[in-house]
Each structure stands twice: as C-alpha cells, then as structure tokens.
Amino acid sequence: MGKNDFLTPKAIANRIKAKGLQKLRWYCQMCQKQCRDENGFKCHCMSESHQRQMQVFGQNPNRIVGGYSEEFEATFLDHVRRAHRFSRVAATVVYNEYIADRHHIHMNSTRWATLTEFVKYLGRTGKCKVEETPKGWFMTYIDRDSETIFKDRLKNKRISADLADEEKQERLIARQIERAMSSQQQQQQTLDPIPENSSEQNSDVLPEPSSGKIAFSLGGISSKPNLTVAAPLEVEDGEKSAKKMKVSGQGGVSALEELMAEEEKAKERSNRKDYWLCEGIVVKVMSKALAEKGYYKQKGVVIKVIDKYVGEIEMLEKKHVLRVDQEELETVIPQIGGMVRIVNGAYRGSNARLIAVNTDKFCAKVQIERGIYDGRVLPAVDYEDICKLHQGS
Incomplete structure (x- = not known):
C-alpha cells in the first residue's frame, strides 16, 4: 500500500482536515479549490492549471464575476425562502447557515465585498426587507409569488363582492319602495274612505x-x-280618532321591528368579509410548516396586517416576528370576563367583554363596551368572529 493511498493514516488525516470549512482568503473560486494555509494557496496560484483559469478570467472578467454574483444571490435567496420564509432573522445567521455547505459560491468571487453591502443591495432591490439595529442587520424575506397570488385573489373577491352587494342593495331598495307605496295606499284607504256613489x-x-x-x-x-x-x-270625531290611532299603532310597531331587522341584516352583509385580521389581537399559529421551528399551536400578537390577508405576528414566548397567512391562523377565546374584539360580522371592530361560552354551539355571549353600541348584549357570536384582545392594545 502506497504512502498516499485511500486508507493510509495520512490520507485519512487529509480528508478530516478538508472536511470542515477553511479560511475564505485561501479559496480559489475559479479552480474551486480550498487551501489550508497560505503556503498551499501560494503554491496553487503558481500552478499551471490556475494560470490557465486566470487566462480565461482575463478574457471577460465582468461576465464571470456577474455570473458568480447571480448564482450567489439566487442560492442565498433560495436558502432564505426555505429556512426563514416567514421570519425576521439576523443576516449573519443566514450567512453562516449558507456557507455551511463547503461547495457554495464564495462571496470573494462576487461583486459584493462584504455581507453588509450585499444586504443593502437586497433591500434596495426590494427582495428583502432589511433594517439596521444595534445587534446588526436583520432581514425579512419578501415572498413575491405569494403576494401576487394574494393580490389577484383579493382583487377577484373584491370585484365579485362589489357586484353582489350592488345587486342586493338594488333589490333591498326596490322592496322598500314597494312596501312604502303599499303602506301609503292602505293608510289612505283606511283613514280617508271614498263613497262608491260619489260620482253619481x-x-x-x-x-x-x-x-x-x-x-x-x-x-x-x-x-x-x-x-x-x-x-x-x-261617525263621531272621537271614534274616528280612535280608529286612526289603532291602525297607526298596529302598523307602526310592525314597521319599526321590520326596519330594525332589515337594518341588522344590512349591517351584517356590509361588515361580513372574507378577511378578519386586525392589529392588537392574539392569534394561534396553526401552520404545520412552522412546526420544525417550534411555532405550531403557539400564540402571538398581530402587530401589522399586510394586504388584509397576511399578518406579521410577534410570538409571545420567543418574541420572534413571523409573517403568516390568515388561513394558517386561528382566533383565541379568553377566559370569562376577558376583553375580545369582534373581528367579523355586523359589529366588526367593536370591543366587547366575554360573558358566557356555549361549547355545544361554538358561540359566545358578549357585551359591547364603548362606542355607539355601548351596553348592547350579543347572545350568540361565533368563535371565529371574536378574538382575544392583547393587553395594552
């Protein structure tokens, strides 16, 4: 067995040394060779193979550097999309995870000299949301594909909802006009009768x-x-006035109740939306994709709503900020006496206090506090229409 064979101690030691990451300044991207020390890198630069690669690089340096930059950016963003798609994370953490693969594109072969410069570039181009903090640069991936889907879906739903609302409003107005005309005719016939033989x-x-x-x-x-x-x-005047009051009283009560019911239905139709997220409420993350990160069935506070369907959630325990779609979130019901916000339905946007819970029908009894409906009790509100209000909101 030769001195440098595969199973010799020296060969095994060389493989162990080469297994981990080495210093970036001793790596040659053109030859894709990692040297372990300065002497090795110097010898490599003097080799014939390296000289041939440098001749190729000298013919068109801008194209080669641009190609390495595009590949570095694409692989870096792919890693961010897979590992930190919905979270705000430090740029150094992402970079350390990215370079764990020893066959990655090294930054010294791109047009960016430092990680800070690369992060600023991502912020300028709108590919990531970046912010500088005392702890360093933090970045949040912007999922353009999901945003496009959300916007298209929102636009289609808004168009269909507007058309449906217009048709319902027109039918409601037509019924009200017809009802008012018939009521007026009945009152005229009852209160001011015209004799049949008056024309004769x-x-x-x-x-x-x-x-x-x-x-x-x-x-x-x-x-x-x-x-x-x-x-x-x-017919004496007293009898006539009594008959008038009786007819007017019966019709007035019925019309008032009917008007209140119609108003309640109209309010429900106008305030019932397919989106319910709002700032200041406590929600539960139900995304199984985030189970590996430890966020599954964990609670957080909505600190920002994006395009009505996506929320930035600050987790209560870890204080991490995630970006999650409302389909992967769930409302939270507090204890009896706790404050809730009505997130959907006729009284959407009102704050209320939880009075009782009906677990069989999955609804709750709440009493509105403050506002124009202060003191009004809602006997049966669905769980999905109310959500726990964060303290201090």
Missing part, C-alpha cells in the same frame, strides 16, 4: 264643525225650489 251625486258638501252635522244641497227641477236636508254625522 250632484251635490255640494257643506261641513258645519260647530253643529257636528253635514248639509246636503240637492238640485232638483228648475221649476221646484231647492231642498236642503240636514243629516247627522254617522
């Missing part, structure tokens, strides 16, 4: 309020004198 009579009605009687002047033949007959009033 050729007489003038002369009311006499003081006597309570009606005088009829009957026209006869021209040779005979006119005859005036005084007839008593058939």
Whole structure:
C-alpha cells in the first residue's frame, strides 16, 4: 500500500482536515479549490492549471464575476425562502447557515465585498426587507409569488363582492319602495274612505264643525225650489280618532321591528368579509410548516396586517416576528370576563367583554363596551368572529 493511498493514516488525516470549512482568503473560486494555509494557496496560484483559469478570467472578467454574483444571490435567496420564509432573522445567521455547505459560491468571487453591502443591495432591490439595529442587520424575506397570488385573489373577491352587494342593495331598495307605496295606499284607504256613489251625486258638501252635522244641497227641477236636508254625522270625531290611532299603532310597531331587522341584516352583509385580521389581537399559529421551528399551536400578537390577508405576528414566548397567512391562523377565546374584539360580522371592530361560552354551539355571549353600541348584549357570536384582545392594545 502506497504512502498516499485511500486508507493510509495520512490520507485519512487529509480528508478530516478538508472536511470542515477553511479560511475564505485561501479559496480559489475559479479552480474551486480550498487551501489550508497560505503556503498551499501560494503554491496553487503558481500552478499551471490556475494560470490557465486566470487566462480565461482575463478574457471577460465582468461576465464571470456577474455570473458568480447571480448564482450567489439566487442560492442565498433560495436558502432564505426555505429556512426563514416567514421570519425576521439576523443576516449573519443566514450567512453562516449558507456557507455551511463547503461547495457554495464564495462571496470573494462576487461583486459584493462584504455581507453588509450585499444586504443593502437586497433591500434596495426590494427582495428583502432589511433594517439596521444595534445587534446588526436583520432581514425579512419578501415572498413575491405569494403576494401576487394574494393580490389577484383579493382583487377577484373584491370585484365579485362589489357586484353582489350592488345587486342586493338594488333589490333591498326596490322592496322598500314597494312596501312604502303599499303602506301609503292602505293608510289612505283606511283613514280617508271614498263613497262608491260619489260620482253619481250632484251635490255640494257643506261641513258645519260647530253643529257636528253635514248639509246636503240637492238640485232638483228648475221649476221646484231647492231642498236642503240636514243629516247627522254617522261617525263621531272621537271614534274616528280612535280608529286612526289603532291602525297607526298596529302598523307602526310592525314597521319599526321590520326596519330594525332589515337594518341588522344590512349591517351584517356590509361588515361580513372574507378577511378578519386586525392589529392588537392574539392569534394561534396553526401552520404545520412552522412546526420544525417550534411555532405550531403557539400564540402571538398581530402587530401589522399586510394586504388584509397576511399578518406579521410577534410570538409571545420567543418574541420572534413571523409573517403568516390568515388561513394558517386561528382566533383565541379568553377566559370569562376577558376583553375580545369582534373581528367579523355586523359589529366588526367593536370591543366587547366575554360573558358566557356555549361549547355545544361554538358561540359566545358578549357585551359591547364603548362606542355607539355601548351596553348592547350579543347572545350568540361565533368563535371565529371574536378574538382575544392583547393587553395594552
């Protein structure tokens, strides 16, 4: 067995040394060779193979550096999308995870000299949201594909919802007009009856309020004198007014109840949306994709809402900030007496206090606090329409 064979101690030692990462300044990207010390790197630079690669590089250096830069950026963003898609993370943490693969594209072969310069580039181009803190640079991946899908879906839903609302509003207005016209006609027929033979009579009605009687002047033949007959009033004024109050009272109560019911339904239709996220509420993360990171079924506070369907969630325990779609979130019900926010339905946006919970029907009884509906009790509100309000919000 030779001195440098595969199973010799020296060969095994060389493989162990070469297994880990070495210093970046002793790596040649053109030859894809990692040297362990300065002397080895110097010998490599003097080798014939390295000289040939440098001749190739000298023919078109901009194209080669640009290619390495594009590949470095693409692989770096792929790693961010896989490992930290919905979280805000330090740039140094991402870079250390990226260079763990010894066959990665090294930064000294790209047009960026430092990690800070590369992170600023990602922020300028809008590929990541970057911010400088006392602890260093932090970055949040911007998922353009998901945002495009969300915007298209939001646009289509908004168009369909607007059309449906317009049609419902037109039908509601038509019913109200028809109901008002029929009610007016009934009131006129009930309160001001017109005799059937009024068209056949050729007489003038002369009311006499003081006597309570009606005088009829009957026209006869021209040779005979006119005859005036005084007839008593058939229905007294008191009976008429009582009948008016009775009809008006019965119709008024029914119309008021019907109007309140219609108003409640209209409020429910206008405030019932397919999105419910709002700032200041406590939600539970139900994304199984985040189970490996330890966020599954963990609670957090919504600190920002993006495009109505995506929320930035600050976890209560780890204080990490995640970006999660509302389909992967769930509302949280507090203890009896706790404050909640109505996130959907007729009273959307109101704060209320939890009075009771019906576990069989998955609904709760709440009482609105503050605002124009202060003190109103809602006996049955679905779990998904209320959410725990974070203390201090």
